[in-house]
Amino acid sequence: MIENVWTALTLLTSWKLLLTIAICSIYGLFIGAVPGLTATMAAALLVPFTFFMDPLPALVAIVTMEAMAIFAGDIPAALVRIPGTPSSAAYTDDSYELTKQGKAELVLGVDVVTSAIGGLMGAVILMTSAPLLAEVALTFTSFEYFWLAALGLSATVMIASASPLKAGLALLVGLFFSTVGLDITLGYPRFTFGSTELLNGVDFIPAMIGLFGVSEILRNMASAHLSYPITSVKAENIFHGVARTLWKYKANMARSGLIGTFIGILPGAGADIAAWIAYAAAKRFSKEPEKFGKGAIEPIVDAGTANNSCLAGDWVPALVFGIPGDSITAIVIGILFMKGLRPGPMIFQQQPQMIYAVYISFIIANILMVPFGYLAIKASSTMLKVPRNILMPAILVFCIVGSFAINNSLFDVGLMLAMGILGYFFEANGIPVAPIVLGIVLGPILEQNFMVSMIKTQWDLVQFFTRPAAAILAVLTILTWLTPVYPILFRRFVRSASPA
Amino acid sequence: MKISDTVVGAGFVGAGALIFTATLNYPSLETGHPGPSLFPRILAVLMVVFGGLLSVQGIRSRDATEEVAWLRLHRNAAFLNALFVLGGVLAYIFLVERLGFLIMGSLVIFVIMWRLQVSPLKALIVAILFSNGVYFLFAKVLRVPLPMLFRWW
Numbered sequence: 001m002i003e004n005v006w007t008a009l010t011l012l013t014s015w016k017l018l019l020t021i022a023i024c025s026i027y028g029l030f031i032g033a034v035p036g037l038t039a040t041m042a043a044a045l046l047v048p049f050t051f052f053m054d055p056l057p058a059l060v061a062i063v064t065m066e067a068m069a070i071f072a073g074d075i076p077a078a079l080v081r082i083p084g085t086p087s088s089a090a091y092t093d094d095s096y097e098l099t100k101q102g103k104a105e106l107v108l109g110v111d112v113v114t115s116a117i118g119g120l121m122g123a124v125i126l127m128t129s130a131p132l133l134a135e136v137a138l139t140f141t142s143f144e145y146f147w148l149a150a151l152g153l154s155a156t157v158m159i160a161s162a163s164p165l166k167a168g169l170a171l172l173v174g175l176f177f178s179t180v181g182l183d184i185t186l187g188y189p190r191f192t193f194g195s196t197e198l199l200n201g202v203d204f205i206p207a208m209i210g211l212f213g214v215s216e217i218l219r220n221m222a223s224a225h226l227s228y229p230i231t232s233v234k235a236e237n238i239f240h241g242v243a244r245t246l247w248k249y250k251a252n253m254a255r256s257g258l259i260g261t262f263i264g265i266l267p268g269a270g271a272d273i274a275a276w277i278a279y280a281a282a283k284r285f286s287k288e289p290e291k292f293g294k295g296a297i298e299p300i301v302d303a304g305t306a307n308n309s310c311l312a313g314d315w316v317p318a319l320v321f322g323i324p325g326d327s328i329t330a331i332v333i334g335i336l337f338m339k340g341l342r343p344g345p346m347i348f349q350q351q352p353q354m355i356y357a358v359y360i361s362f363i364i365a366n367i368l369m370v371p372f373g374y375l376a377i378k379a380s381s382t383m384l385k386v387p388r389n390i391l392m393p394a395i396l397v398f399c400i401v402g403s404f405a406i407n408n409s410l411f412d413v414g415l416m417l418a419m420g421i422l423g424y425f426f427e428a429n430g431i432p433v434a435p436i437v438l439g440i441v442l443g444p445i446l447e448q449n450f451m452v453s454m455i456k457t458q459w460d461l462v463q464f465f466t467r468p469a470a471a472i473l474a475v476l477t478i479l480t481w482l483t484p485v486y487p488i489l490f491r492r493f494v495r496s497a498s499p500a
Numbered sequence: 501m502k503i504s505d506t507v508v509g510a511g512f513v514g515a516g517a518l519i520f521t522a523t524l525n526y527p528s529l530e531t532g533h534p535g536p537s538l539f540p541r542i543l544a545v546l547m548v549v550f551g552g553l554l555s556v557q558g559i560r561s562r563d564a565t566e567e568v569a570w571l572r573l574h575r576n577a578a579f580l581n582a583l584f585v586l587g588g589v590l591a592y593i594f595l596v597e598r599l600g601f602l603i604m605g606s607l608v609i610f611v612i613m614w615r616l617q618v619s620p621l622k623a624l625i626v627a628i629l630f631s632n633g634v635y636f637l638f639a640k641v642l643r644v645p646l647p648m649l650f651r652w653w
Binding site for chain 2: 049052165166168169172175176179183185186188190191214217218221387389390392393394396397398400401404405408410413414416417420421424428429431447450451454455458459
């Protein structure tokens with residue numbers, strides 16, 4: 001282990017990697033701080049560059065960018081009452097109310113430090129749990145992998161979405177896209193309409209850029225000329241009073257760090273859900289729940305810790321099983337496949353130094369978050385003044401060239417546009433886009449393991465439940481499907497238990 | 501771009517039916533079991549079921565989305581801005597091999613900025629500088645063969 005850590009450290013100290021970390025930190029902070037641009041969009045736009053990088057710098061780039069972007073989303077939440085990313089939405093009202101009371105510096109100081117602490121907690125849990133789970137995963141066969149994929153997809157639909165029906169439809173669309181191209185059993189071309197470009201399937205990268213980049217641009221077109229009043233802050237004062245506040249709420253931080261990481265480990269649930277759940281838990285256990293939403297620092301500590309701790313948690317299922325924890329790790333899995341690496345337990349044996357380097361990059365990114373975050377807060381008024389009517393057309397050209405760069409094909413630019421329109425239309429009608437990505441990534445895993453299992457058992461479905469691990473995963477999947485029934489059962493139980 | 505859940509659900513039902521129909525001619529495995537058609541058919545059936553449920557939900561909740569609003573989209577500034585984005589990408593796809601990246605990239609940025617009320621001179625300067633920056637990054641650093649009509653550097 002020590003040898004692997006040492007090798008990973010050596011890899012991470014190359015000047016190219018340090019430069020990658022610095023550039024991606026600034027990139028993540030900028031995207032996160034600009035309202036309307038999300039961390040997932042930042043990851044999608046980063047993918048064309050990772051195509052030209054070695055696997056390790058590509059992964060480190062994503063780790064650094066996402067950590068910084070999720071924190072930076074707190075800056076506009078506090079200063080202009082618009083969350084920079086959905087992960088900051090849970091505590092935007094509290095942040096802005098405190099800003100109106102003249103406490104913007106304290107809010108931003110708490111934001112940056114809790115983000116760093118949450119990220120470090122998540123990284124420690126990732127480092128300890130991933131290798132243990134990888135040992136277990138080594139015994140998995142196609143049955144377990146089928147159920148894992150099914151569990152991940154079910155959790156995306158049933159837990160991580162406000163409308164399971166709409167999320168289910170989005171997922172089906174993603175799964176359908178995954179069937180385009182040559183099928184795995186007979187090599188028969190499906191839904192290609194005679195196009196040679198579609199024989200290899202719907203290319204992941206233009207699809208990502210379209211779904212998260214172009215659709216965001218289309219959405220921002222409604223408000224591209226708007227500007228907002230920005231509260232200026234003295235960055236020098238942001239750490240005043242932070243230590244006292246965090247000491248007061250140390251138990252909250254510990255609880256929310258655990259909640260965030262656990263939510264992250266759940267396939268399909270991301271940082272925004274972690275923040276909302278930590279917020280709800282904080283309110284439940286708070287001595288002053290009536291202050292929540294009206295300018296309380298407590299929910300900022302809780303949700304701010306949870307959303308960053310969730311990021312490392314998201315990587316656990318992605319690295320160990322190849323099942324993405326959220327849309328960003330879905331992109332990570334796409335990058336790994338693009339690099340010829342198959343995420344799963346074997347990667348822990350074949351590329352341990354790379355896994356350790358990813359762990360360490362989480363720690364580096366979260367430590368760097370404090371100084372970089374300080375600089376971002378110092379530059380916040382400048383970043384928030386970047387006019388969106390200049391930014392959006394520029395990002396569009398970036399999307400076009402990024403889509404083209406992978407296969408040097410204009411077909412991919414058309415695919416990106418089609419996905420952008422689809423993403424925009426879906427979001428406008430309350431249909432989430434993230435399940436489409438998970439469907440595209442997990443579709444082949446689900447179908448391949450299902451078909452392999454069926455063929456090797458001569459179409460005996462019972463075999464899917466006979467192995468203990470497969471049976472446990474199957475039960476968990478079925479329990480996930482039954483999620484909407486639990487509140488009804490709980491209400492009935494309470495009614496029957498209460499005296500008439 | 502909001503339309504009622506009833507209509508969206510019906511759209512999914514139609515899409516599911518189309519996917520199912522498209523798989524009817526797919527070959528089976530040697531054992532006679534379904535092969536390439538199995539997974540898409542399951543998805544198609546689920547799409548029809550979920551789409552149908554969404555339609556029913558829309559009818560039950562008396563979804564008040566105004567369908568006639570679609571007829572007034574030509575007066576909606578955000579929609580027209582979005583059309584400029586779509587038109588820009590389509591123009592890029594069809595013209596970039598004739599005009600090259602630098603001209604098309606600059607043109608797309610300039611036209612959309614102009615539409616978004618950026619002054620023409622500012623839009624022109626930003627468009628030229630940014631497309632040259634993207635050209636440098638992708639064509640020179642990453643060696644992506646961007647279509648070029650001419651190269652001045």
